[in-house]
Amino acid sequence: MERRLTTQQLELIVGEVERLANRQQDELDRSEVEKILQELNLPPELLDEAMIQVQRKEALAKQRNRNIGIAIGGVTALVMLVAGTSLFFQNKASTIAKISVSQDRISFVRDGGENLNPVAKGAEIVYRVTLNDAPVGETLNLTCNWLDxxxxxxxxxxxxxxxITTPVWNTACRYQIPLDASSGAWKVEIRAGDRSLKQMPFEVK
Structure with a gap:
């Protein structure tokens, strides 16, 4: 049974035949190339070496284009990484900038709701802090500095x-005052990243 073609299939076949015909016209066999070289007073015996050189140059050009593509992709990825990192730190800094301290006090390890002042030498104490606008769904890197x-x-x-599960967040850090600590005005400071959130003075006796 004879196979019938649709109009669309016919158009595709005609286009493919034209492409193959044009390709055959563009390609020359070896005898034609040698004849052209003779007409140009060029030695046909160098044809093989010339073809090798042409193929090598084509391969180098493809490799160069491939390397350029890889380099562009690498630079693009690096730019995106730098931009993403910068945005991350900007968002982190913006988050930390919103945090404030609504309440802070010094107590014993077993909290009785007290706010110790003065503090006896040798006592183990806890600096308890309530943060406002803490970043829900994230964690915070905090630092407490005890200043003599x-x-x-x-x-x-x-x-x-x-x-952190709520914007009002309680946190704490502890320290045991040395027995040989200097008496006088001390401070404890809580920091989030590079930002100081609060300093609290207390007396050591």
């Missing part, structure tokens, strides 16, 4: 909070 009467850091707590 000379303003030097006597002790540092660095820690990461649990995943």
């Amino acid at each position: 009467v000379a303003g030097k850091v006597a002790h540092t707590n660095r820690y990461e909070t649990k995943n």
Whole structure:
């Protein structure tokens, strides 16, 4: 049974035949190339070497284009990575900038609701802080610096909070005042990243 073609199939076949015919016209066999070389007073015996050189140049051009594509892709990925990193840190800084401290106090480890002042030497104490506008769904890297009467850091707590579930968030850090600590005005400071959230003075006796 003779197969019938649709109009669309016929158009495709005609186009393919034209492409093949044009390709045959563009391609020359070896004898035709040698004849052209002789007409140009060029040595036909160099044809094989010339063809090798042409193929090599074509391969190098393809490799160069491939390398350029890879380089462009790498640069694009790097730009996107830098932009994404920059945006991440901007968002992080913006989040930290919104945080404030609504309440802070110093208590014993077993919290009785007190706010100790003065603090006895040798006492183990806890700095309890309530944050406002804490980033819900994230964690915070916090630092507590305990500053002695000379303003030097006597002790540092660095820690990461649990995943924050509410914008009002309680956190705490602890320190045992040394028995040989200097008496006088101390401070404890809580920081989020590079930002100081609050300093609280207290007396050591």
